[in-house]
Amino acid sequence: MIALIQRVTSAHVSVDHETVGTIGPGLLALVAVQPHDGEPQAQRMLQRLLGYRVFADEAGKMNRSVADIGGDLLLVSQFTLAADTRSGMRPSFTTAAAPEHGRHWFDRLVELARLAHPRVETGRFGAHMQVHLVNDGPVTFWLES
Secondary structure (H helix, E strand, C coil), X not given: XXXXXXXXXXXXXXXXXXXXXXXXXXXXEEEECCCCCCHHHHHHHHHHHHHXXXXXXCCCCEEECHHHHCCEEEEEECHHHHCEXXXXXXXXXXXXXXXXXXXXXXXXXXXXHHHHCCCEEECCCCCCCEEEEEEEEEEEEEEEC
């Protein structure tokens, strides 16, 4: 599993001009599932999403996680993160999970997140989405599990 996480002051995702998920301060995570992903990767990704220290402590150092600050979490599926871009001028998606596998493990990640964290929102798997965010910092990291 791959996640591109961004520390945000706010974010929302829309499908056909309808807001389907919105958060205040917290993390926006764009998530890609790969063919080999399963329960261990979903569990590890959740651990990293909730525990990764990207929020400032009292001294201004990035020592606090989204769980520590009670921040929101917006999970958005984005298979394009798994693209192979090493050659040519067009991405190859052979390294991304098939849609049914991707949906299953993305949904499982969301389920685990909702069991572990009080405020979790999502986009809509497979939909054409518009993601709006205010990146705080900017702070952006690439995570893999």
